[in-house]
Amino acid sequence: MESISTKQDAEGERIVSETITERKEVHIKVLEEHAVSSTHKENSATLQAEESLSISWTKLTYTITNKKTKKPENIIENCCGIVNPGEIMAIMGPSGAGKSTLLDVLAGRKDPKHVTGTVYLNGKSGENVKFVSTYVMQDDALMGSLTVRENIRFAADLCFPSTVSPQERHQKVTAIIKEFGLERVADHKVGNIIIRGVSGGEKRRTAIASQFVTLPKIIFLDEPTTGLDSAAAYSVMNAIITTAKMHKLTVIASIHQPSSEVFALFDKLYLISRGGTIYHGSRDGALDYFKDQGYECPEHANPADFYLSKINVDFMQDKEVGEAHIQTLIEKYEESSVKRSVDKEIDELCLPIDKEDVASDKLVTSKTTQGYNRYARGFFVQTYFITKRSFTNAYRNILLYWIRVAMYVCLALLMGTVWWQVAFEQKNIQDRFSAHFFSVAFLVFMSVAGIPGFLEERVVFRRERADGFYSVGSYALANFVVSIPFVFIIALTFTAVAYPMIGLHSGFGHCMSFLAYLYLALMVAESMVVFVAAVIPIFVVALAIVAFLNGFFMVVQGYFVRRDSIPRGWKWAHYIDYQKYAFEAIIKNDFVGLTFKCDKDESTSRCSCFYGDTSGKSCTFNGQDVLDSFGYTEIKPWLWAVALLGLMIIFRVGFYAALRLRKNRL
Numbered sequence: 001m002e003s004i005s006t007k008q009d010a011e012g013e014r015i016v017s018e019t020i021t022e023r024k025e026v027h028i029k030v031l032e033e034h035a036v037s038s039t040h041k042e043n044s045a046t047l048q049a050e051e052s053l054s055i056s057w058t059k060l061t062y063t064i065t066n067k068k069t070k071k072p073e074n075i076i077e078n079c080c081g082i083v084n085p086g087e088i089m090a091i092m093g094p095s096g097a098g099k100s101t102l103l104d105v106l107a108g109r110k111d112p113k114h115v116t117g118t119v120y121l122n123g124k125s126g127e128n129v130k131f132v133s134t135y136v137m138q139d140d141a142l143m144g145s146l147t148v149r150e151n152i153r154f155a156a157d158l159c160f161p162s163t164v165s166p167q168e169r170h171q172k173v174t175a176i177i178k179e180f181g182l183e184r185v186a187d188h189k190v191g192n193i194i195i196r197g198v199s200g201g202e203k204r205r206t207a208i209a210s211q212f213v214t215l216p217k218i219i220f221l222d223e224p225t226t227g228l229d230s231a232a233a234y235s236v237m238n239a240i241i242t243t244a245k246m247h248k249l250t251v252i253a254s255i256h257q258p259s260s261e262v263f264a265l266f267d268k269l270y271l272i273s274r275g276g277t278i279y280h281g282s283r284d285g286a287l288d289y290f291k292d293q294g295y296e297c298p299e300h301a302n303p304a305d306f307y308l309s310k311i312n313v314d315f316m317q318d319k320e321v322g323e324a325h326i327q328t329l330i331e332k333y334e335e336s337s338v339k340r341s342v343d344k345e346i347d348e349l350c351l352p353i354d355k356e357d358v359a360s361d362k363l364v365t366s367k368t369t370q371g372y373n374r375y376a377r378g379f380f381v382q383t384y385f386i387t388k389r390s391f392t393n394a395y396r397n398i399l400l401y402w403i404r405v406a407m408y409v410c411l412a413l414l415m416g417t418v419w420w421q422v423a424f425e426q427k428n429i430q431d432r433f434s435a436h437f438f439s440v441a442f443l444v445f446m447s448v449a450g451i452p453g454f455l456e457e458r459v460v461f462r463r464e465r466a467d468g469f470y471s472v473g474s475y476a477l478a479n480f481v482v483s484i485p486f487v488f489i490i491a492l493t494f495t496a497v498a499y500p501m502i503g504l505h506s507g508f509g510h511c512m513s514f515l516a517y518l519y520l521a522l523m524v525a526e527s528m529v530v531f532v533a534a535v536i537p538i539f540v541v542a543l544a545i546v547a548f549l550n551g552f553f554m555v556v557q558g559y560f561v562r563r564d565s566i567p568r569g570w571k572w573a574h575y576i577d578y579q580k581y582a583f584e585a586i587i588k589n590d591f592v593g594l595t596f597k598c599d600k601d602e603s604t605s606r607c608s609c610f611y612g613d614t615s616g617k618s619c620t621f622n623g624q625d626v627l628d629s630f631g632y633t634e635i636k637p638w639l640w641a642v643a644l645l646g647l648m649i650i651f652r653v654g655f656y657a658a659l660r661l662r663k664n665r666l
């Protein structure tokens, strides 16, 4: 026992003495870099090129209020640790131990209100961890219709500052593809539910490579091997570790149950259970430490499985005994020489630096808080790259628009044949109204088909947003810009087929007017769909809400129930109904200027006219008579177009607000 402690102490001392001088130099360089760089990404890009960062933390505690007992509850408690440049640390523990929480707290992704303790970068209080790190989430949030190279290139285009030329970006993308062993599949599509893409392991490596491309100094990975078989898990971890070692990156990964091959790739281990530290130190040192506690790992056992079996008490019959066992392990670690070594290493790294020139310290503070720009690229450059990528995605991913185009063409053909050359007779007036109603109502209704495509893209948006690729405004604008041509194609194809077949008001101007109002209505519907899906990003719920809203708007539109008969309590709905504006504008466009024949009794040759001059003398009536008789007396097409534009803007602003407000949730 004594010899082990002495050995561990000596090991701790050695690491401390080797690294401390080097990191003090690094820290001073970091300060200098902060002093000359004006933006964060430029800072981090410069750091990335030349510097490495250690991360250490002391007394980290994350507290929530227990919803049932209303009392504070520590999810992680009093955690201390250190990971040096080029080191790879695994956070391991049973389910619910606090692995993800610790990772999130270190990465600065938890609300600081609930966190106590300190995180240091190269021995300095690490408020800026977010700005020099990346966080790789479990799900591979990638654009499935884009190739491996295109996905990584997108990250490079947005995350490198403008001082990095397109050629350099290309070289960096090529280099990271090579480092992650993705050359063979570089030009293969990643894949989605309809495209058979690359394998699961390749997909995971692509996702990670796209976050490694700028070589952020600290990499957090949330269970990077989850869902992969052992060979794929090894290839993923091996790629991460090779790149991290090559560039002296600091890597912290939470990991569930690594195979012995994967476990052997880690340098350090952080074992956590019930939020407390069971062990933190070198991976190799854990064997001795556990032996010291009376738990010797069998010769051929996977050490990772062995440690987990010793700290998982979830399935113990006697819960109290289990809790006491964990508490004992936590206390033993607190009193161990391994813990003292870690504390010493952190102390010796932090204290001398704290005593450094105060002026340097002020410099860091001022530079990191003033003139700070979160993004590497400006608003319009971000918007350009997102638009370019979304356009490629919309073009290649048939689920986004092409399925709808095909459906609308089929619908137009169906309508064209059913309403074929609708006659200019009194008995066909209702048919004509119905054709207009159905054109607007069904077309906008089917905008729900855009929900799955948006939700797929939203997962990517969340990851990229969290990684600071671009602002919500850029994404919201790009989403709108991309919809403009595709929605136009939908409206155009429908109009080109249905309008002449139904035989609506002839003339190019009338046809264009029909197209314009249909297009505006579809743009509003599209905006409403993405707004609802951004507020509630659950497919079935968003679908139900959009369907309800469209059904509701159909009811109060003024077609089924005349406007003057709509109860006063529902009148407001009529005036915010986008379908009303499109429908009224296209019926005015069609009816006004047309002449219709009244019904004629063949035996008596008498005309019976419901509209216009009901005496039947002329035996005809005009379109305006029809509109007047149905109460459509105040249609102002230009104003209605403005109303449609206004509603579209409202939904788009709502979309932006929803994305901003929900950015850290669901």
Ligand SMILES: Nc1ncnc2c1ncn2[C@@H]1O[C@H](COP(=O)(O)OP(=O)(O)OP(=O)(O)O)[C@@H](O)[C@H]1O
Residues within 6 Å of the ligand: 064, 075, 093, 094, 095, 096, 097, 098, 099, 100, 101, 102
């Ligand atoms: N905000 C919160 N409110 C309530 N409980 C929370 C909160 N955050 C975490 N917890 C609880 O704290 C415990 C640790 O959660 P955490 O996600 O960190 O565990 P984990 O070790 O990553 O688990 P797993 O391996 O199953 O993902 C869990 O029991 C979790 O339910």
